[in-house]
Amino acid sequence: MGTQIPNIEDTRELLKKNQIGIIGVGETEQGKIPGKSSFHFLSEASKIAIEDAGLNKSDVDGIITAFSLVEETFMHCTTFADYIGINPKYFESVAIGGATAVWMTAAAAMAINSGQAEVVLCVRGDNTLSGISSTGMIALIREMCHGEFEYPFGLTTPGGYALMAQRYLHESKGTREHLASVAVTMRQHAQLKENAMNKDDLTMDDVMGARLLASPLTKFDCSIISDGGAAFIVTTAAKAKELGLKRDPIYLHGMGQGFSHQYLTSCEDLDQIYGAIQKSGDKAFKTAGMTNQDVDITFLYDCFTITTLLELEGLGIVPKGHAGAAALEGRLHKDADIPLNTNGGLLSQAHLGAMHHVVEAVLQLRGEAGERQVKDPNVALVHGNGGIVSAHSTILLGNEPLS
Amino acid sequence: MSEEKVEYAKPLPDFRPETKPFWDGTKEHKLLLPKCKETGKVFFYPRAISPFPNSTNMDFDWVESSGKGKVWTYSVHYMGPTKAYKGETYVVAMIELDDGVKMMSNVVDCDPESVTIGMEVEVVFEDATDEVTFAKFKPVQ
Numbered sequence: 001m002g003t004q005i006p007n008i009e010d011t012r013e014l015l016k017k018n019q020i021g022i023i024g025v026g027e028t029e030q031g032k033i034p035g036k037s038s039f040h041f042l043s044e045a046s047k048i049a050i051e052d053a054g055l056n057k058s059d060v061d062g063i064i065t066a067f068s069l070v071e072e073t074f075m076h077c078t079t080f081a082d083y084i085g086i087n088p089k090y091f092e093s094v095a096i097g098g099a100t101a102v103w104m105t106a107a108a109a110m111a112i113n114s115g116q117a118e119v120v121l122c123v124r125g126d127n128t129l130s131g132i133s134s135t136g137m138i139a140l141i142r143e144m145c146h147g148e149f150e151y152p153f154g155l156t157t158p159g160g161y162a163l164m165a166q167r168y169l170h171e172s173k174g175t176r177e178h179l180a181s182v183a184v185t186m187r188q189h190a191q192l193k194e195n196a197m198n199k200d201d202l203t204m205d206d207v208m209g210a211r212l213l214a215s216p217l218t219k220f221d222c223s224i225i226s227d228g229g230a231a232f233i234v235t236t237a238a239k240a241k242e243l244g245l246k247r248d249p250i251y252l253h254g255m256g257q258g259f260s261h262q263y264l265t266s267c268e269d270l271d272q273i274y275g276a277i278q279k280s281g282d283k284a285f286k287t288a289g290m291t292n293q294d295v296d297i298t299f300l301y302d303c304f305t306i307t308t309l310l311e312l313e314g315l316g317i318v319p320k321g322h323a324g325a326a327a328l329e330g331r332l333h334k335d336a337d338i339p340l341n342t343n344g345g346l347l348s349q350a351h352l353g354a355m356h357h358v359v360e361a362v363l364q365l366r367g368e369a370g371e372r373q374v375k376d377p378n379v380a381l382v383h384g385n386g387g388i389v390s391a392h393s394t395i396l397l398g399n400e401p402l403s
Numbered sequence: 404m405s406e407e408k409v410e411y412a413k414p415l416p417d418f419r420p421e422t423k424p425f426w427d428g429t430k431e432h433k434l435l436l437p438k439c440k441e442t443g444k445v446f447f448y449p450r451a452i453s454p455f456p457n458s459t460n461m462d463f464d465w466v467e468s469s470g471k472g473k474v475w476t477y478s479v480h481y482m483g484p485t486k487a488y489k490g491e492t493y494v495v496a497m498i499e500l501d502d503g504v505k506m507m508s509n510v511v512d513c514d515p516e517s518v519t520i521g522m523e524v525e526v527v528f529e530d531a532t533d534e535v536t537f538a539k540f541k542p543v544q
Contacts, residue, residue, distance in 0.1 A: 141484045147417035149448040150507045152537065154413065154483045155495050162478035163497060170476070170520045214495075215479040264497060265448050265507055
């Protein structure tokens with residue numbers, strides 16, 4: 001017998017056999033919260049998720065963290081393991097920018113599938129708003145672009161996305177209203193989310209009348225900066241049962257990554273970006289045995305308004321060039337046909353990568369999203385984007401085990 | 404008293420040694436592009452290894468660009484990354500050079516709000532310090 005090269009079908013079989021999913025979620029308060037360190041938020045979010053799952057801290061045998069923009073550490077995951085008092089069998093720091101949170105779920109599943117751990121805590125927290133210095137912020141902007149061939153021309157982070165937005169509007173014959181409507185819908189959702197940072201009314205006129213930061217983007221097209229933490233815990237249905245947990249997991253049905261470029265200089269055209277987004281989605285759909293028609297609720301990385309439009313088109317949810325019009329028609333509202341980021345997203349709830357997107361997807365699939373609840377969703381898609389539409393990760397979650 | 408020189412306060416490039424020929428070129432007001440000796444193709448940004456599929460070549464020729472191209476996309480920046488940009492409105496753009504590569508730069512010598520996608524531009528050199536000269540672009544008249 002010859003051996004076979006492992007493929008997506010093997011992942012599908014492992015996810016089916018092991019029934020891996022998210023058993024506990026936690027979010028701290030979000031906003032401007034001075035007086036709490038990055039490690040305080042990590043601890044608080046972990047505590048809430050552990051209690052939500054009904055676990056003991058000692059049941060956790062795997063830790064996946066990300067990074068801090070304020071308190072840089074060389075080994076983030078083990079620094080936190082030491083801090084919280086868990087001796088993990090598996091530990092990993094995922095550091096792929098905004099693609100991190102979504103990929104933590106996948107990394108946890110891979111660790112579990114290979115027998116490295118059974119109960120994996122995925123957590124991120126940071127005091128970005130209160131703790132980052134102006135030199136730290138400048139270093140971050142510099143980090144987002146090429147230090148030699150881009151940054152010296154005065155490129156900012158909103159500017160990088162603005163370059164893509166300008167090109168997108170040119171190719172799709174779109175308008176600034178298309179971008180603005182994404183910000184307005186996210187604000188409407190944030191008004192229903194208890195811990196959202198920005199809840200003031202926001203109208204189209206407010207966005208259209210705001211000063212441009214980097215054309216065609218205003219401050220309302222940019223995500224907020226916030227303090228806070230969020231966590232989720234990944235395990236198997238069998239382990240949840242063995243531990244006598246009160247509810248079933250929300251199951252992981254598929255995952256995938258796609259890469260376009262690190263620096264905009266290496267981006268040939270918008271199709272390169274669409275292709276990377278599509279690749280991350282295709283792998284997730286193939287693993288799940290689904291198509292985008294099966295998705296009931298969508299969570300897309302909304303670091304800037306433009307990002308969501310590129311993602312909607314890259315994932316094939318809306319045809320190319322039509323996402324702006326879809327947004328303006330109100331189709332991204334929680335009660336419309338493409339309910340998007342019911343938590344208010346990075347634009348209005350809080351910015352902790354896609355951590356809150358994963359948490360909200362779980363709450364929606366449990367039917368515990370309160371006023372924001374979408375009617376009976378069975379499948380959620382969560383997407384994360386790192387860099388300047390550079391690195392993409394997608395997962396599919398469902399309230400039934402993969403069959 | 405000797406003549407006082409205004410110090411350049413904006414960010415300067417983080418040099419990597421392998422890009423020296425590029426910056427030596429701009430200092431002489433030449434826009435040089437690395438050309439892979441294996442594939443015969445030019446690329447940007449300069450680096451130590453060929454970025455083309457199937458090539459691990461690390462040996463390059465440096466060829467002079469025509470310095471002409473078009474604006475592929477742009478953004479008028481009303482706020483810069485550091486204090487040195489305070490009060491300035493400037494254009495960051497991706498320029499598609501006729502040589503077939505894209506590079507990021509500024510479009511200068513024009514009203515920032517007059518820049519459009521597809522605008523024809525040509526290189527101009529801006530001596531920032533004794534060591535650093537930037538290749539920038541201006542609209543073709």
